[in-house]
Amino acid sequence: MVVKLYGQIKAGNPQRVLLCFLEKGIEFEVIHVDLDKFEQKKPEHLLRQPFGQVPAIEDGDLKLFESRAISRYYATKYAEQGTDLLGKTLEQRAIVDQWMEVEANYFNVVVLPLVINIVFKPKFVECDVALVEELKVKFEKVLDVYENRLATNRYLAGAEFTLADLTHMPGMRYIMNEAGLSGMITSRENVNRWWDEISSRPAWKKLMEMAAY
Amino acid sequence: MVLKVYGPHFASPKRALVTLVEKGVAFETIPVDLMKGEHKQPAYLALQPFGTVPAVVDGDYKIFESRAVMRYVAEKYRSQGPDLLGKTVEDRGQVEQWLDVEATTYHPPLLNLTLHVMFASVMGFPADQKLIKESEEKLAAVLDVYEAHLSKSKYLAGDFVSLADLAHLPFTDYLVGPIGKAYMIKDRKHVSAWWDDISSRPAWKEVLEKYSLPA
Numbered sequence: 001m002v003v004k005l006y007g008q009i010k011a012g013n014p015q016r017v018l019l020c021f022l023e024k025g026i027e028f029e030v031i032h033v034d035l036d037k038f039e040q041k042k043p044e045h046l047l048r049q050p051f052g053q054v055p056a057i058e059d060g061d062l063k064l065f066e067s068r069a070i071s072r073y074y075a076t077k078y079a080e081q082g083t084d085l086l087g088k089t090l091e092q093r094a095i096v097d098q099w100m101e102v103e104a105n106y107f108n109v110v111v112l113p114l115v116i117n118i119v120f121k122p123k124f125v126e127c128d129v130a131l132v133e134e135l136k137v138k139f140e141k142v143l144d145v146y147e148n149r150l151a152t153n154r155y156l157a158g159a160e161f162t163l164a165d166l167t168h169m170p171g172m173r174y175i176m177n178e179a180g181l182s183g184m185i186t187s188r189e190n191v192n193r194w195w196d197e198i199s200s201r202p203a204w205k206k207l208m209e210m211a212a213y
Numbered sequence: 214m215v216l217k218v219y220g221p222h223f224a225s226p227k228r229a230l231v232t233l234v235e236k237g238v239a240f241e242t243i244p245v246d247l248m249k250g251e252h253k254q255p256a257y258l259a260l261q262p263f264g265t266v267p268a269v270v271d272g273d274y275k276i277f278e279s280r281a282v283m284r285y286v287a288e289k290y291r292s293q294g295p296d297l298l299g300k301t302v303e304d305r306g307q308v309e310q311w312l313d314v315e316a317t318t319y320h321p322p323l324l325n326l327t328l329h330v331m332f333a334s335v336m337g338f339p340a341d342q343k344l345i346k347e348s349e350e351k352l353a354a355v356l357d358v359y360e361a362h363l364s365k366s367k368y369l370a371g372d373f374v375s376l377a378d379l380a381h382l383p384f385t386d387y388l389v390g391p392i393g394k395a396y397m398i399k400d401r402k403h404v405s406a407w408w409d410d411i412s413s414r415p416a417w418k419e420v421l422e423k424y425s426l427p428a
Contacts, residue, residue: 050358051318062303066317069309077302094276094285101278104316106263145262 003028006045007054008035009211012170014055016067018210019166020074022203024082068100071163083203085163092158099156099164103171110139111171119178136181143188150190155198165198172199177213218282219257220245220266221424224327224383228279229267230424231379232286234416236294242424280312283376297376307370311377314369319355322348323384330392349394356397356404363403368411378411386412386421 003021005028007014014030021028033039033054041052048056049065056065064070075085087093114135117128149156156164172195176182186192198204216233220226221242233240245251245266252264260268261277268277269285276282287297298305325348333340362369369377385408389395398408411417 050362051314051355062306064306064310066310066313069306069313072309073302073306076305090285090288091274093288094281097281097284098276098278101281101316102263104313105278109321142263148262 001060003057003059004031005029006031006033006048006056006058008033010213011035011054012174013053013067015170015173015207015211016167017055017057017070017074019169019203019207020071020085020163022206023085023166023201024074024078026074026078026082068104068163068167071167072100075163083161085161085166087157087160087162096157096162096164100167102156103164103167106142106145107168108171110135110142111175114139114181115171115174115179118180119174136184139181140184143184143191146194147188147190150194155194161198161201165194169198169204214272216240216269216271217243219243219260219268219270220247220252222426223247223266224387225265225279226267227383227420227424228380229269229282229286230420231382231416232283232297232376234419235297235379235414236286236290238286238290238293280316280376280380283312283380287376295374297374297379299370299373299375304371304373308375308377311369311375312380315377315380319352319359319381320384322351322355323388326352326392326394327384327387331387349397353397356401359407360401360404363407368407374411374414378407379417382411382417 003026005014005017005021007017007030009015009018009030009032018028018030020026033045035054039045040049040054045056046052048058048063051065053065055067055070056063057070064073072086079086085096087096114132117132117135121127146156153159155161156168172185176185176195185195216238218226218229218233218240219242221230222244230240230242245257247266251257252261252266257268258264260270260275263277265277267279267282268275269282276285283297291298297308299308325344328336329340329345329348359369366372368374385398389398389408399405
């Protein structure tokens with residue numbers, strides 16, 4: 001039985017899970033949830049994800065939501081298959097967890113409102129320029145920490161590509177493209193080198209093909 | 214060498230502390246004076262490059278982010294104390310799911326309430342009443358989902374207490390105490406029962422007793 005992912009291939013959080021499946025060679029089926037029509041807020045979807053968000057997965061009797069939790073589950077369950085996304089020892093895994101937390105608590109908390117305010121809200125209302133500027137200043141400070149980390153580490157958790165890097169990729173894609181903030185990345189030698197390397201991975205290229213931007 | 218936790222008097226470090234106490238792990242704490250800006254000094258930034266608490270040092274090993282520390286401790290000491298990760302990989306998936314819900318959905322509006330109701334005057338910025346109102350509304354909507362879930366499940370991840378429940382303790386303690394919004398918990402029957410259960414655990418009582426914020 002093939003795992004079903006409910007979501008949209010172009011949406012950031014589902015992409016996190018799709019990328020994990022692609023890196024691990026896990027077969028999946030995408031069941032499209034139309035976010036433009038607010039299908040995620042309808043009763044049928046709320047049974048799968050009570051907060052009205054995507055993604056959610058169904059794998060036989062198993063149901064899970066929260067893209068980072070789903071990714072951790074599959075990376076653990078299929079540890080022996082495809083890319084090793086969690087590290088080999090307890091200490092390595094904890095550092096992967098640490099940088100996954102950093103993505104959720106420092107990176108995403110500025111990137112999400114930046115993307116919303118630069119890309120999505122301006123379709124309906126005027127862009128809140130002051131807020132965007134404030135967020136950009138915060139984002140620069142966060143990127144400075146990453147620049148320093150990646151000066152002495154090839155990837156965020158150390159010498160290998162892990163979920164810690166993968167979890168950043170959907171958000172980074174928005175920053176480099178629609179949000180028009182690629183300058184913040186290209187101006188930082190180590191972050192730039194890291195993004196170039198991880199976005200050259202075959203699994204990422206396959207995801208970009210599927211998304212057909 | 215004993216594991217050290219920096220910044221025990223603040224809320225986020227208490228996620229790590231309660232996990233250590235639940236698992237019966239020996240540790241030391243090192244205070245960090247946020248009022249004096251100690252967290253922005255080079256010595257602290259070497260431990261936690263974002264300048265926030267907690268930071269943890271375990272011999273030669275350094276780790277930060279409270280929920281990452283929780284996972285590390287729960288995994289390292291799996292065979293002692295309650296199994297806070299569940300028995301199976303599937304159980305753990307549920308634990309991770311609700312731990313992420315706490316981080317991405319429960320915590321952000323509660324953090325706004327914490328900063329603007331408890332700390333605005335101390336930190337020297339005006340309390341944003343509009344943000345307080347919006348944050349309460351957002352948190353209420355989240356608690357409605359919790360109410361429905363906890364009417365079918367004793368704890369968040371199932372019939373066992375886990376990291377997901379413990380992660381809620383420090384800031385919810387602020388919510389029912391100094392933030393003055395205990396009704397948000399008490400008015401919801403199943404959330405209230407769950408809160409009474411997890412907040413009366415001996416490990417949590419010990420953490421509060423030893424490391425509460427000076428008045």
